[in-house]
């Protein structure tokens with residue numbers, strides 16, 4: 001497979017030649033079963049970084065250089081990743097910093113993990129064996145660990161991953177191709193969180209390989225205070241996008257509940273129906289409303305359009321809704337009442353309703369409005 005090591009640079013004149021030569025002389029010879037190449041993505045560094053790259057590239061055929069305007073690290077990576085996939089035919093890409101904070105020798109272990117069958121390999125500072133610079137003060141440690149990793153993991157529910165902000169990783173392009181690189185939520189450092197989130201949600205096989213993250217030795221850092229706020233923004237926006245469907249589903253269900261209650265009261269008080277009959281009428285109307293609003297709004301991207309499917313799915317919807325109410329919601333109340341006593345019947349109702357919501361939301365996603373392609 002062709003593997004492209006992408007190195008973004010901005011004013012890395014003092015580091016880049018040594019990095020390129022180390023990869024060529026010490027690292028690539030250890031990887032025998034893949035075709036290794038390098039793509040430097042420089043943003044018109046005024047310090048002459050590109051001249052350094054061009055000098056080394058004369059000696060090796062597998063080094064390419066692309067240039068862009070300085071818009072941020074995420075923008076540079078998005079551009080470079082597209083180039084690596086479309087122009088260089090990379091089957092996997094590796095993200096690597098130019099400043100030796102990432103040890104280039106670890107590339108061998110990232111590739112080995114891919115060869116074991118993983119799609120997304122993270123060079124991780126927060127698994128056993130991984131380390132952050134001992135020179136880092138409390139504030140920097142705190143920001144990186146709690147501000148970056150723990151916050152991202154908690155809000156995005158990514159507990160399986162220990163380092164969500166690492167900049168050293170390998171990604172199979174089979175997955176990267178499905179990420180919308182033109183609309184990443186950040187042009188800066190937080191692009192990493194967005195790509196990680198998307199790839200994990202696609203169901204890629206993820207492995208964390210411990211790395212030691214060193215202190216920068218030469219040149220200067222480009223990370224700024226605003227990058228912290230940018231990361232919070234990206235994490236929260238991803239969370240809202242993930243929950244959007246569920247929020248709509250709750251709103252539609254709330255409207256259904258109100259309809260049910262209104263019909264019940266009108267039926268009993270003005271038409272003098274029996275309350276059970278009035279409730280059945282209300283519930284039937286609520287389910288009808290839920291079905292149509294979910295179809296037009298919550299699940300609009302997999303909207304049912306043909307008349308036949310519309311009636312067929314509506315029947316499914318009525319049946320699965322009835323199943324949920326009878327067996328899950330009422331069943332929970334029944335079991336609670338029988339085994340735990342009558343006193344807390346309202347708690348059983350609330351708990352049963354919670355289970356009912358999970359049941360309904362799952363059925364709608366997996367059966368009624370199931371997406372054609374398995375990867376969202």
Ligand SMILES: Nc1nc2c(ncn2[C@@H]2O[C@H](COP(=O)(O)OP(=O)(O)OP(=O)(O)O)[C@@H](O)[C@H]2O)c(=O)[nH]1
Pocket residue numbers: 007008009010011012041042043070071072073076096097098099101216220221222223
């Ligand atoms: N092309 C490009 N490269 C960038 C840009 N910003 C940073 N880089 C490069 O991305 C890599 C990581 O940037 P650093 O400034 O080292 O960020 P960091 O490692 O998080 O911060 P430090 O620990 O302070 O070094 C380095 O190779 C930089 O030269 C950018 O806007 N464009």
Ligand SMILES: [Mg+2]
Pocket residue numbers: 097099101216221
């Ligand atoms: Mg750095």
